[in-house]
Amino acid sequence: MTLEKPGFIDPVAEAQACFRLVLRTMSSPGQIVTLANPVAAPPLTPATAAVLLTLVDAEVSLWLDEPLADSWDWLAFHAGVVRATDIGSAAFLCTTRLPPLAEVFAGTDAAPETGATIILQVPSLEGGKKLTLYGPGLETPIVIAPQGLPADFVAQWEQNHRIFPRGIDLLLCAGSSFCALPRSVRIGEG
Amino acid sequence: MAYVAVKGGERAIDAAHDWLARVRRGAPTVPEIKTDQIAEQLGRAVDRVMAEGSCYDRDLGALAVKQAQGDLIEAAFLLRAYRTTLPRFASSLPVETSAMLIHRRISAIYKDLPGGQVLGPTYDYTHRLLDFALAAEADSGVAPAAPLPPAEPDQTPPAVTPRVLDMLHAEGLMGAEPQSDATPGDITREPMSFPAERDIRLQALARGDEGFLLALGYSTQRGYGNSHPFVGELRMGDVSVEIEPPELGFAIDIGRITLTECEMVNQFGGSKTEPPQFTRGYGLCFGHGERKAMGMALVDRAMRAEELGEDATAPAQDIEFVLYHSDNIEATGFVEHLKLPHYVDFQSELETIREIRRTSQNSTDAAGEPL
Amino acid sequence: MSRRLDEFWVTMLTQDFLNRRRTWMATLARADRSAIEAQLSAEPALPDHTRLRGPEAGLVMVRGRMGGSGAPFNLGEMTVTRCTIRNARGQIGHAYIAGRDGQKAELAAALDAALQDPEDGAGLEARVIAPLAEALVQADNTIRAEAEATRVDFFTLATMRS
Numbered sequence: 001m002t003l004e005k006p007g008f009i010d011p012v013a014e015a016q017a018c019f020r021l022v023l024r025t026m027s028s029p030g031q032i033v034t035l036a037n038p039v040a041a042p043p044l045t046p047a048t049a050a051v052l053l054t055l056v057d058a059e060v061s062l063w064l065d066e067p068l069a070d071s072w073d074w075l076a077f078h079a080g081v082v083r084a085t086d087i088g089s090a091a092f093l094c095t096t097r098l099p100p101l102a103e104v105f106a107g108t109d110a111a112p113e114t115g116a117t118i119i120l121q122v123p124s125l126e127g128g129k130k131l132t133l134y135g136p137g138l139e140t141p142i143v144i145a146p147q148g149l150p151a152d153f154v155a156q157w158e159q160n161h162r163i164f165p166r167g168i169d170l171l172l173c174a175g176s177s178f179c180a181l182p183r184s185v186r187i188g189e190g
Numbered sequence: 191m192a193y194v195a196v197k198g199g200e201r202a203i204d205a206a207h208d209w210l211a212r213v214r215r216g217a218p219t220v221p222e223i224k225t226d227q228i229a230e231q232l233g234r235a236v237d238r239v240m241a242e243g244s245c246y247d248r249d250l251g252a253l254a255v256k257q258a259q260g261d262l263i264e265a266a267f268l269l270r271a272y273r274t275t276l277p278r279f280a281s282s283l284p285v286e287t288s289a290m291l292i293h294r295r296i297s298a299i300y301k302d303l304p305g306g307q308v309l310g311p312t313y314d315y316t317h318r319l320l321d322f323a324l325a326a327e328a329d330s331g332v333a334p335a336a337p338l339p340p341a342e343p344d345q346t347p348p349a350v351t352p353r354v355l356d357m358l359h360a361e362g363l364m365g366a367e368p369q370s371d372a373t374p375g376d377i378t379r380e381p382m383s384f385p386a387e388r389d390i391r392l393q394a395l396a397r398g399d400e401g402f403l404l405a406l407g408y409s410t411q412r413g414y415g416n417s418h419p420f421v422g423e424l425r426m427g428d429v430s431v432e433i434e435p436p437e438l439g440f441a442i443d444i445g446r447i448t449l450t451e452c453e454m455v456n457q458f459g460g461s462k463t464e465p466p467q468f469t470r471g472y473g474l475c476f477g478h479g480e481r482k483a484m485g486m487a488l489v490d491r492a493m494r495a496e497e498l499g500e501d502a503t504a505p506a507q508d509i510e511f512v513l514y515h516s517d518n519i520e521a522t523g524f525v526e527h528l529k530l531p532h533y534v535d536f537q538s539e540l541e542t543i544r545e546i547r548r549t550s551q552n553s554t555d556a557a558g559e560p561l
Numbered sequence: 562m563s564r565r566l567d568e569f570w571v572t573m574l575t576q577d578f579l580n581r582r583r584t585w586m587a588t589l590a591r592a593d594r595s596a597i598e599a600q601l602s603a604e605p606a607l608p609d610h611t612r613l614r615g616p617e618a619g620l621v622m623v624r625g626r627m628g629g630s631g632a633p634f635n636l637g638e639m640t641v642t643r644c645t646i647r648n649a650r651g652q653i654g655h656a657y658i659a660g661r662d663g664q665k666a667e668l669a670a671a672l673d674a675a676l677q678d679p680e681d682g683a684g685l686e687a688r689v690i691a692p693l694a695e696a697l698v699q700a701d702n703t704i705r706a707e708a709e710a711t712r713v714d715f716f717t718l719a720t721m722r723s
Contacts, residue, residue, distance in 0.1 A: 011617060057277055059379065076436045077645075078614060080279060246623065246639035247660065273620060273638055279657070281622040284633045291701055292708055302714075309711040353629055367631025374624065374634045388627060389634035396625075396636050428704075430587070431639065431659065433621055438655060440579060443587035444621065444641055445659025451629060474625045476637055 005041045007053055007078030014039075018054040022171070025180040030133045030144045032125055038176040044071050047173035048094060048121045055117065056081050056092050063090035065097060068121070094119040098149060101156045104168050112165040115183065122148030125174045132188040133181070141188075144179065146172050157187045214259050228252035237448070237477025238262055242518060243269025244378075244397040246447050246476050263399075263518050270519050280433040283441060287451050287474070288350050290427040297354045298421040299455060305351040310426060354423040355453050355470060364468045365458070384510050391493055391513060392486075396475055398516030400482040406506040407488030415492045415504035419471065422455040426478050450475055452483035456491050461499045469498060585676055585690045586669070590658040592693045594665040597672070600689045607671050608648040616644035616663035616670075642666040648674045 008014040014037055021033040038046030039053065049071075056062050058080030064071060075081045084090030087103050091114070098120055107115030122128075128147035131154065134140075150156070160167050160183060167183030181187070215222065229236055229252035236251035243254065243266040250272060254265035294310025297303050309315075358364035374389035382390060395403060410417045428446040435442070454471035458464075471491025473483035492506035505511055515521065589597065601607070620638040627634060643657045644666040654674025656666045676682045676690070 006613065058280060059278060073437075080436070241637070244637040245620070246637065249660070250640065276640065277617075277619045278638070279619040279621055279641060279643060281635070282624050284624045284626045285636075287625070287629050291704055293704060294708070294711075306712045307714075308708045309713060310708060311711075355628070356630070367626070367628035370632035372632065374632070376622070376635050378635075378638075389632065392625070392627060392634040393636070431621065431623055433641075433657060435643075435655070435657060437645070440583065442583060442657060443590055444657045445590045447623065447639060447659070449625075453628065470628050472628045474629075474636060 005074055006039075007041075007074075008039060008050075009037070011053075014050070015054045018050045021178070022051065022054065022180065025171075025178065026169070026182050028137050029135065029182055029185040030138070030142050030179050032144075032177050032179045034177045041071065041074055043068055044074075044094075045121055045173055046176045047178040048119055051119055051171055051173060051178060052092075052094060053079055055119075058082065060091040061089060063087055063093045063095075065093075065095040065099075067096045068094060090116055092117050092119065094121070096121050096148075098153065098156075098170075101160050101168055106160070106163055106168055107166045109166065112167070115167050115169065117169045117171065119171045119173060120148070122146050122172050122174050124148075125172060125177055125179060130190050132190065133185050134188070135185045137182075138185070146174070146179075148172075154187055154189050157181070161186055214257075223256060225249065225252040225256055228255050234478060235260065235262060235265075237479055238400060238482070239265040239269060241476040241479055241482060242266035242397055242399060243273070244476075245269045245273040263522055267519050267522065280435065282444075283432045283434065285429045285431060285447075285449065287425065287429055287449065288353060290351065290425060290429050290449070290451075291446075292351055292425060293427040293448075293478075295351065295423070295425040295427075296421070297423045300354060300357070303354055303357075351425070353453070355455065358422070358455070358468055362467075364455070364470065365464070367470070382513055384513075386509055386513055388490075388494070388497075391509065392472065392474070392490060394513045394516055395473070395486045395489060398486070399518035399521070400479065400485065402516050402518070403485030403489055404481055405485075406492070406512065407485035410488050410492045410504065410506045415495070415506045416500065417456050417488070417491060419488055419491070420455045421484070422453040422470070424450070424452045424480060424483070426450040426480070448477050450477065450479045450483040452480070452487040454484070454487040454491055458498055459500075469494065581686065582673070582676070584694065585686060586656070586673060588690050588694045588697065589656065589669040589672060591697055594662055594668065596693060596696065597665070597668060597689075600692055601672075604685070604689065607675050608650050608652075610646040610648040610654070610671050610674065612644065612646055612667070613653070614643070614645040616642055616666040618642045618661045618663065621657075644670040646670045646674060650674075650678060652677050 017036060021035065025031045025033050035047060035050050037050075039049040040046060041049040044052065052062075052075060056075070056079050060082065061084035062075065062081040063084040063086070064075075072083070084093075087093065087099050088105055090105070093099065093104065093116060095118065098118065104118065105114070105116045107113060124147045126145055126147075128145045128149065130143050130145045132141050132143050134142075164183055169183050170181040172179050172181065229248045232252075232255060235255050236248055239251045239254050239262055240246050240248070242263070243251070245251075247269075250269060251265070254268040254272075255262070257268060258264035292305075292308055292310075294312060295305065295308045297307065301307070355364055359366060375387065375393070377390060377393050382394070386394075409415065411419065426448070428448050430443045430446050432441045432443050434440065450473075452473035454473070455468050456471060458467055458469040460466035469491065471487040471489075471494070473486030473488075473490065475482045475486065489506050489512060492504065493509050493512060495502040495507040496509075500507075502508065619641055621641045622638050623636045624633045625636040626632065639659060640661050641657055641659055642661055642663055642665070643655070644663070645653065645655050646667065647653050648671065652674040654670040654672065654677070656669035656673055658666050658669055672685075672689070676685055678685075
């Protein structure tokens with residue numbers, strides 16, 4: 001077991017600080033936020049690692065894709081996660097490639113809050129195809145251009161948005177920064 | 191009914207809290223009570239607070255009792271609030287109450303039982319006369335424990351004290367407890383829904399109000415729910431708690447807790463598939479709480495009525511009624527919220543009553559006689 | 562160094578080692594911090610260590626069994642403090658102990674690491690853990706003696722039988 005890599009140095013304060021950032025970008029979709037105290041835990045980037053330590057614990061199930069599978073021990077030790085057996089049963093997914101959103105649990109009408117959260121580790125939050133975001137939390141539409149999203153992302157998101165209040169929330173992480181695409185946001189191309 | 195937000199009153203609230211602190215402290219001429227004194231000398235209060243606060247920690251229980259001036263429901267509330275600030279690391283392996291370090295263990299159905307009847311530190315057989323020696327200033331002079339008899343070299347104490355109900359089960363006269371390794375439901379994570387299974391019911395009862403369970407258990411004895419219970423076994427003592435941390439991969443003992451366990455024996459007339467036999471009601475709670483464990487066992491059995499094909503007509507047999515009203519923190523919240531400002535609600539009711547009276551008065555005036 | 566490691570792994574893998582480790586972890590969990598510190602006062606200082614996790618306080622959900630022997634249910638939570646350290650010799654020590662004493666958890670984790678040492682561990686176990694375990698057995702025996710003194714033999718009166 002690799003226990004060598006530390007987690008948060010000051011778990012309570014750092015998790016609270018990171019949680020504030022998650023709240024800020026969730027309530028202002030697409031806003032890029034940056035960690036003050038990055039966590040080094042390759043193959044996870046600092047933002048992915050910090051977001052996972054903040055959001056997952058021994059009571060939620062997590063699914064990791066193959067390139068990130070080396071992080072299981074580290075996560076089990078510092079966050080105490082439960083491994084999800086498949087994509088559809090996970091409460092959180094942490095991946096380097098977006099799985100088809102239709103395969104991810106989107107909650108139920110009685111409990112839409114149980115819809116999964118995907119933490120997508122992307123190469124960069126800039127320099128990709130332009131996306132226009134509008135909806136709750138955005139007074140005027142904003143444009144983001146993250147790399148690493150699938151070609152049919154906008155169409156998949158349209159479907160995800162249509163089933164609101166059910167749906168999937170997405171956090172895009174690159175380096176020490178991340179931004180959120182909550183299920184409430186609408187996304188247009190260009 | 192709804193209440194409204196009001197502004198103002200901060201100064202009054204601050205002053206009220208200051209006064210509360212002084213009232214809690216009491217006369218400055220009397221030494222302040224220490225939490226370790228509460229933990230050691232008011233242990234049964236701490237036990238109840240831990241059980242109903244659903245959080246085992248003697249130091250925190252003692253602090254809560256002190257902070258709440260001995261109001262045990264308020265203290266349990268403080269403990270419940272505190273526990274929400276802590277992460278949950280793990281769930282334990284099921285505790286083995288048969289391996290308990292026995293302080294007390296009695297049975298009302300067999301006088302000669304393997305392992306024996308052990309009275310332990312009990313209030314049973316005391317005279318219930320106030321002992322004014324305890325009110326004297328000096329130390330009340332409790333006799334120290336008798337010295338240990340010399341240990342016999344090859345006499346290792348038995349690791350397991352057999353259960354009385356297992357003896358009935360071995361004879362085929364007692365229904366078996368269903369076995370399962372399924373993860374039990376957790377009312378602290380998922381809201382209750384009905385019909386509630388027995389795992390959920392037992393969790394709710396274990397943190398339920400002692401007075402409520404006592405009264406409901408009593409009601410089943412008085413005819414509200416057809417039961418004729420016997421205390422099959424009542425035991426109190428210490429058990430080890432084990433968890434299996436993933437980074438270790440094996441189970442470790444993290445320390446001991448005191449538990450009280452009660453197994454009630456009730457008659458069961460049998461059904462199409464089952465011969466007449468005895469059935470169990472089960473009670474288990476943190477600390478030394480016999481009244482609580484017995485009340486819980488009676489109510490657990492009463493709530494099994496439907497499962498056993500009996501008529502479920504009495505309050506104690508109504509699962510939804512029992513579970514929705516057993517939690518004194520919830521009950522306190524809803525009853526005490528009536529103290530909050532309901533000015534707008536009440537204004538509207540006042541208007542309605544006045545309007546009805548006006549209308550009624552007008553028709554009386556018109557018709558010359560009351561409606 | 563590699564021989565030392567080989568020996569270490571052979572030891573690690575034996576059931577005997579596992580049982581001993583479980584015993585010392587249980588002993589450290591139950592013993593008072595002051596009692597552990599008293600046992601350590603005559604020992605050379607434990608190797609320096611760095612914290613890998615904690616000490617942090619949390620909860621364990623305690624489970625019981627229906628009827629004492631049936632399917633599990635959630636009884637209620639208890640406080641627990643955990644700590645993981647790595648000492649200067651590279652050994653990793655873990656502790657999970659009831660209550661909220663972070664200092665005790667860290668001390669127990671440091672001891673768990675030191676006790677795994679192929680050279681010094683057994684001696685430390687004999688000098689520190691064994692007396693603590695013995696004191697706990699004595700405490701249990703006191704309870705057993707108190708309980709024994711309250712054991713009764715009820716007898717039923719003949720008139721009640723007829």
